[in-house]
Amino acid sequence: MRKITFAILLSLLIVLPVVPLTGCGNSGSRTTYEINCEFDGERVSGTETVSFFNSTDNSFKELKFNLFANAFRKGAKYSPISAQYYHQAYKWGDSFGGMEISYVKAGGEPVEFTVGGEDMNILSVPLKKEVFPDERATVEIGFTTDIAKVVARTGINGDTVNLANFYPILCGIENGCFYECVYYANGDPFFSDTADYTVNFTRDKKYFAAASGKKVREKTDGEKIVSGYEIENARSFAFVLSDKFQIMKGRSGDTEILYYYYSDGTPDKSLSAAKQALDFFGDKWGEYPYETYSVVQTPFVQGGMEFTALTYIGADLESAAYKEVIIHETAHQWWQTVVGNNEIKHPFIDEGLAEYSVVLFYETHPDYGFTRGSLIKSAEQTYKLYCSVYDKIAGAVDTTMTRALPDYTSEYEYVNIAYVKACIMFDYLRQTAGDAKFFAGLKTFYRENAYKIATPESLVGAFERAGANSNGFFESFFDGKVII
Numbered sequence: 001m002r003k004i005t006f007a008i009l010l011s012l013l014i015v016l017p018v019v020p021l022t023g024c025g026n027s028g029s030r031t032t033y034e035i036n037c038e039f040d041g042e043r044v045s046g047t048e049t050v051s052f053f054n055s056t057d058n059s060f061k062e063l064k065f066n067l068f069a070n071a072f073r074k075g076a077k078y079s080p081i082s083a084q085y086y087h088q089a090y091k092w093g094d095s096f097g098g099m100e101i102s103y104v105k106a107g108g109e110p111v112e113f114t115v116g117g118e119d120m121n122i123l124s125v126p127l128k129k130e131v132f133p134d135e136r137a138t139v140e141i142g143f144t145t146d147i148a149k150v151v152a153r154t155g156i157n158g159d160t161v162n163l164a165n166f167y168p169i170l171c172g173i174e175n176g177c178f179y180e181c182v183y184y185a186n187g188d189p190f191f192s193d194t195a196d197y198t199v200n201f202t203r204d205k206k207y208f209a210a211a212s213g214k215k216v217r218e219k220t221d222g223e224k225i226v227s228g229y230e231i232e233n234a235r236s237f238a239f240v241l242s243d244k245f246q247i248m249k250g251r252s253g254d255t256e257i258l259y260y261y262y263s264d265g266t267p268d269k270s271l272s273a274a275k276q277a278l279d280f281f282g283d284k285w286g287e288y289p290y291e292t293y294s295v296v297q298t299p300f301v302q303g304g305m306e307f308t309a310l311t312y313i314g315a316d317l318e319s320a321a322y323k324e325v326i327i328h329e330t331a332h333q334w335w336q337t338v339v340g341n342n343e344i345k346h347p348f349i350d351e352g353l354a355e356y357s358v359v360l361f362y363e364t365h366p367d368y369g370f371t372r373g374s375l376i377k378s379a380e381q382t383y384k385l386y387c388s389v390y391d392k393i394a395g396a397v398d399t400t401m402t403r404a405l406p407d408y409t410s411e412y413e414y415v416n417i418a419y420v421k422a423c424i425m426f427d428y429l430r431q432t433a434g435d436a437k438f439f440a441g442l443k444t445f446y447r448e449n450a451y452k453i454a455t456p457e458s459l460v461g462a463f464e465r466a467g468a469n470s471n472g473f474f475e476s477f478f479d480g481k482v483i484i
């Protein structure tokens with residue numbers, strides 16, 4: 001996600017060679033989703049068949065799925081929208097959605113499933129047969145997801161239909177257990193492993209559909225249109241629908257860029273920012289791995305939002321911020337999609353790296369009008385102001401970084417720690433270690449964690465091996481002792 005905090009930067013970069021990724025598995029050893037569903041104007045209903053591949057050393061007697069869209073139901077304990085944005089998001093008044101699971105089969109037989117967890121957010125599916133390491137377990141789920149009228153990741157608004165998290169998604173696995181995500185309003189409360197998706201999606205033919213994944217087939221059936229999509233090694237799958245979309249296409253290497261917009265006076269410039277970002281980050285970290293990349297203008301109250309091969313760009317942003325969000329969300333394709341992290345526990349990893357990637361982008365694209373020095377100075381000022389405000393209000397300021405979403409007391413605090421302080425941390429590390437070691441460390445981190453889940457320990461380890469984490473650099477930031 002991209003919160004609007006500061007306009008974002010310059011110097012000579014050492015360009016290191018791009019190393020091809022290894023160890024990301026092949027399609028025979030990944031979980032697969034086959035989703036067949038239809039949007040009828042108010043809800044998405046259909047089935048999904050999930051073939052879970054157990055790549056862990058543990059065995060499982062049940063599978064657990066996050067039902068993120070259930071956070072939009074009436075009576076939910078956790079609101080998906082923070083108090084700061086509530087009225088902006090629910091501008092048409094209260095509206096509710098939710099998910100219903102109609103049946104579940106495991107190994108082809110109906111099973112007694114439960115919907116529970118802390119906030120009716122978890123579907124538990126008992127397996128007929130325990131699934132051991134390197135084995136598969138296949139379940140079929142019937143679901144209906146009601147879409148609330150709200151400007152959110154999942155919601156119908158006046159211009160588009162945002163369809164993220166519309167299907168049950170396997171919980172990410174941490175320490176051999178499925179990790180249950182509650183829908184915290186601050187940050188992106190998501191954590192999932194990568195999988196291969198085949199999605200067949202039916203809707204009224206008036207809707208253009210932006211999708212994660214490449215469209216591989218399409219047919220019109222009366223007033224409906226059915227499109228089929230495929231994508232491998234994706235961490236999520238999302239759609240945005242609109243009858244207003246115009247589409248502008250571009251390319252970055254082998255990737256087709258699709259820019260969906262309905263109100264943009266200079267769509268060529270927006271598309272160009274996406275192309276430059278894909279080109280730049282591809283050169284910097286490693287080739288963008290998907291065949292398509294959809295950049296979608298859509299109403300969204302928190303700037304932008306990343307999904308695999310698809311990003312939301314908030315339609316209300318002014319021109320410079322709009323491009324900055326395109327660059328930030330594009331960086332998330334490397335930091336969040338390819339290199340995953342538990343975004344509830346360690347949000348600073350993907351947000352800090354996406355934010356610092358924006359600094360690097362501007363540093364090498366001076367025509368955008370920012371310098372590295374001005375951006376870091378702006379970040380420092382933003383952060384110092386936050387510290388003094390919190391000091392006055394609360395009597396003390398908590399500047400620790402390795403804390404989870406529920407440990408942040410406000411969105412303001414979250415943004416200043418997970419985005420601003422993390423961005424400053426990466427620049428200070430670069431200043432301390434020098435460009436060669438810094439970029440070697442970051443490339444090592446990317447290569448070692450591609451299609452996996454990175455942790456603060458793996459981040460520190462990668463830079464240590466590159467000789468860049470001297471004198472407990474990271475620890476002083478993580479524990480809040482460093483003075484900025």
Ligand SMILES: [Zn+2]
Pocket residue numbers: 001002003328332350351354
């Ligand atoms: Zn972000």
